[in-house]
Amino acid sequence: MPMILAGLPLILHGLLVTATISLAVLLLGTVLGIFGSLSLLYGANVLRWCVRIYVDVCRSIPHLVLIFAIFYGLPALGLQVPAIVAGILALGLFCGAHMSEIFRGGVESIPHGQMDAAKSIGLTFAQRLRHIIFPQALGRILPAWVNTAVEIVKSSSLVSLVSVVDLTMAIQQIVGRTREALLFYAVAAMLYFAINFTLSITGRRLERKLGHG
Amino acid sequence: MATADAIPEVNRNIVVLEGLAKRFAAADILRGVNLEVTRGEVLVIIGPSGSGKTTLLRCINFLEDYQGGRIFVDGELVGYEEADGKRTRRSDAAIARMRADVGMVFQSFNLFPHMTALDNVMLGLCSVRKLSAAAARCSAASWLERVGLGDKMAAFPAQLSGGQQQRVAIARAVAMEPKVMLFDEATSALDPELVNEVLGVMADLARSGMTMLVVTHEMRFAREVGHRVVFMDQGVIVEQGKPQQIFDRPESDRLQAFLGHFAGNS
Amino acid sequence: MYQFNWRPVFDNFDLLLKGLGLAVAIALLSLTIGSLIGLAAAFGRTHGPPPLQCLTTAYVELVRNIPLLLIIYFVYFGLPLLGVSMLDNLWSFVLALALYAGAYLTEIFRAGIAGVGKGHIDAARSLGMTRLQVIRHITLPLMARVVLPSLGNTLISLFKDTSVASAIAVPELTYGAIRINVNTWRVIEVYLVVAALYLATCYAIAGSLRWIERRWAIVQ
Numbered sequence: 001m002p003m004i005l006a007g008l009p010l011i012l013h014g015l016l017v018t019a020t021i022s023l024a025v026l027l028l029g030t031v032l033g034i035f036g037s038l039s040l041l042y043g044a045n046v047l048r049w050c051v052r053i054y055v056d057v058c059r060s061i062p063h064l065v066l067i068f069a070i071f072y073g074l075p076a077l078g079l080q081v082p083a084i085v086a087g088i089l090a091l092g093l094f095c096g097a098h099m100s101e102i103f104r105g106g107v108e109s110i111p112h113g114q115m116d117a118a119k120s121i122g123l124t125f126a127q128r129l130r131h132i133i134f135p136q137a138l139g140r141i142l143p144a145w146v147n148t149a150v151e152i153v154k155s156s157s158l159v160s161l162v163s164v165v166d167l168t169m170a171i172q173q174i175v176g177r178t179r180e181a182l183l184f185y186a187v188a189a190m191l192y193f194a195i196n197f198t199l200s201i202t203g204r205r206l207e208r209k210l211g212h213g
Numbered sequence: 214m215a216t217a218d219a220i221p222e223v224n225r226n227i228v229v230l231e232g233l234a235k236r237f238a239a240a241d242i243l244r245g246v247n248l249e250v251t252r253g254e255v256l257v258i259i260g261p262s263g264s265g266k267t268t269l270l271r272c273i274n275f276l277e278d279y280q281g282g283r284i285f286v287d288g289e290l291v292g293y294e295e296a297d298g299k300r301t302r303r304s305d306a307a308i309a310r311m312r313a314d315v316g317m318v319f320q321s322f323n324l325f326p327h328m329t330a331l332d333n334v335m336l337g338l339c340s341v342r343k344l345s346a347a348a349a350r351c352s353a354a355s356w357l358e359r360v361g362l363g364d365k366m367a368a369f370p371a372q373l374s375g376g377q378q379q380r381v382a383i384a385r386a387v388a389m390e391p392k393v394m395l396f397d398e399a400t401s402a403l404d405p406e407l408v409n410e411v412l413g414v415m416a417d418l419a420r421s422g423m424t425m426l427v428v429t430h431e432m433r434f435a436r437e438v439g440h441r442v443v444f445m446d447q448g449v450i451v452e453q454g455k456p457q458q459i460f461d462r463p464e465s466d467r468l469q470a471f472l473g474h475f476a477g478n479s
Numbered sequence: 480m481y482q483f484n485w486r487p488v489f490d491n492f493d494l495l496l497k498g499l500g501l502a503v504a505i506a507l508l509s510l511t512i513g514s515l516i517g518l519a520a521a522f523g524r525t526h527g528p529p530p531l532q533c534l535t536t537a538y539v540e541l542v543r544n545i546p547l548l549l550i551i552y553f554v555y556f557g558l559p560l561l562g563v564s565m566l567d568n569l570w571s572f573v574l575a576l577a578l579y580a581g582a583y584l585t586e587i588f589r590a591g592i593a594g595v596g597k598g599h600i601d602a603a604r605s606l607g608m609t610r611l612q613v614i615r616h617i618t619l620p621l622m623a624r625v626v627l628p629s630l631g632n633t634l635i636s637l638f639k640d641t642s643v644a645s646a647i648a649v650p651e652l653t654y655g656a657i658r659i660n661v662n663t664w665r666v667i668e669v670y671l672v673v674a675a676l677y678l679a680t681c682y683a684i685a686g687s688l689r690w691i692e693r694r695w696a697i698v699q
């Protein structure tokens with residue numbers, strides 16, 4: 001127990017970094033997802049193909065490859081970025097691809113007849129998005145969004161491989177010093193589990209509140 | 214309708230179709246339709262499935278685009294601008310403005326499931342007609358009372374029967390005070406015992422002077438409420454005339470064959 | 480301006496191909512072992528006594544909420560401390576990935592079992608088949624066709640997850656990229672090539688799966 005207390009500051013630091021990265025990635029991913037899904041749904045052909053290629057590429061390469069590519073690649077092109085930024089950028093691109101598909105699916109699941117009715121009372125595109133599409137799509141998108149958030153928290157551990165001191169790296173450093181691998185891996189597991197399990201429960205509760213129609 | 218009396222008789226014809234033609238996926242759905250609908254007229258459109266009746270209605274409020282001919286609603290060309298013989302599609306905002314003046318009721322009601330009946334009717338009044346929330350609520354409530362659903366204003370569509378949902382849909386469309394109302398087989402998806410409550414509302418609307426284009430299989434409604442009946446087949450108008458003329462003395466073979474299916478229904 | 484030089488990458492192409500082969504092999508192996516775990520856990524959840532149900536639920540919920548990297552570290556660095564020291568880095572990774580896959584596969588198989596129509600089960604039982612016979616002749620075959628698409632998607636995911644094995648120096652494709660990068664500093668070229676290899680392989684796997692599905696499809 002005293003060993004855990006000794007490692008606590010580093011663990012908390014790692015936890016904070018993991019939380020920051022996860023939030024930043026989710027934000028970036030959600031914004032990219034909104035643009036991506038609108039492009040896939042309503043964009044001109046060229047735009048739709050570009051987003052399609054972006055989504056399909058992200059679905060076919062490992063997260064770690066993009067993290068390394070950006071982390072080592074940007075300096076080679078002359079752009080010095082801190083490792084944490086490279087990590088957020090890479091994971092954000094993946095998240096954006098994922099979100100584009102989720103948002104697109106949510107909108108497409110709204111019956112087409114409602115679009116006809118909304119158009120026929122004279123609502124503009126923006127009004128249809130605001131009053132008809134968004135409220136209904138939200139309830140359908142939320143579970144998938146929360147699942148993606150959980151995946152992001154897990155993927156954030158990969159930034160430890162480019163030497164960012166997140167929770168996983170913090171635990172590795174403590175294990176390196178104290179050799180108490182089992183204890184601290186268990187601590188890390190419990191922390192990750194606590195975060196993700198809470199996310200899932202919150203998601204399920206929100207889904208129940210928003211889930212009508 | 215208040216609007217019909219207030220506007221001077223600049224255009225006697227609310228809806229004019231000139232040689233309307235529409236193609237979809239290598240098939241000609243409408244092959245040159247000419248039609249004039251006068252203010253206050255109740256026009257009933259009958260015909261076999263695939264004749265283009267629904268597409269005709271959907272072109273009038275530009276839910277479908279069209280390749281040939283012209284559609285005028287109250288003198289304005291629908292969906293396109295013409296300059297120097299070139300036709301360009303109007304902006305989204307202009308099309309939306311036109312649609313606000315054309316009300317449509319659908320076979321599958323298409324109520325917004327996440328809103329109460331009152332909110333369904335209020336949405337257009339607030340967002341499109343730009344009424345204040347209070348004025349919109351007042352108007353919406355009175356329209357729902359008019360269609361007999363004053364006690365169901367706070368109900369969600371899932372809690373209403375098919376007939377009730379369709380009456381809310383009618384209220385939603387009529388509350389916008391459109392120049393013309395389009396009914397696309399409004400009772401075809403209803404259980405038989407619910408059909409009359411909706412037809413009653415439609416008849417009431419007709420009596421108040423609303424211009425209506427009604428696609429329907431309800432021949433008795435056509436006879437009792439319609440001013441003119443139009444028979445369509447394979448994308449063209451084959452025959453038209455007063456109800457008694459069409460039903461009792463059909464001239465064309467195709468109309469006679471079509472009416473034969475409805476023996477005992479009118 | 481960055482000068483492109485593809486030679487060093489293609490001189491070491493055999494390293495990348497070997498890594499790719501290893502990655503595919505690891506993915507298939509982990510899928511197999513993970514499926515055994517998943518099947519056992521799925522049947523434990525649906526047919527087993529309450530303590531077993533609790534255990535499998537705990538396993539699934541735990542593994543699905545923690546990062547793969549942590550599981551790898553636990554198996555590679557932690558198991559030896561418990562006396563299990565015969566696993567080298569490759570087999571540690573295979574085990575870790577199998578445990579990770581098993582949690583997801585449990586849910587896939589559970590849905591597959593639930594998807595077998597009760598009518599079929601009733602008919603089999605009324606013929607006098609024991610529970611085990613029903614599982615062997617009815618549940619498993621019907622379930623197999625239903626879960627095949629999900630298994631395919633899992634295989635593709637596992638193939639991408641093999642990249643994390645580079646963290647413990649398993650010589651798969653990403654590790655090959657790291658080594659070439661460290662030796663030649665042709666960053667953009669090597670990662671473009673490696674990305675293309677992952678992409679091509681994913682499409683190849685997906686295509687093969689569609690071919691298998693078509694051959695194996697039954698009319699429902």
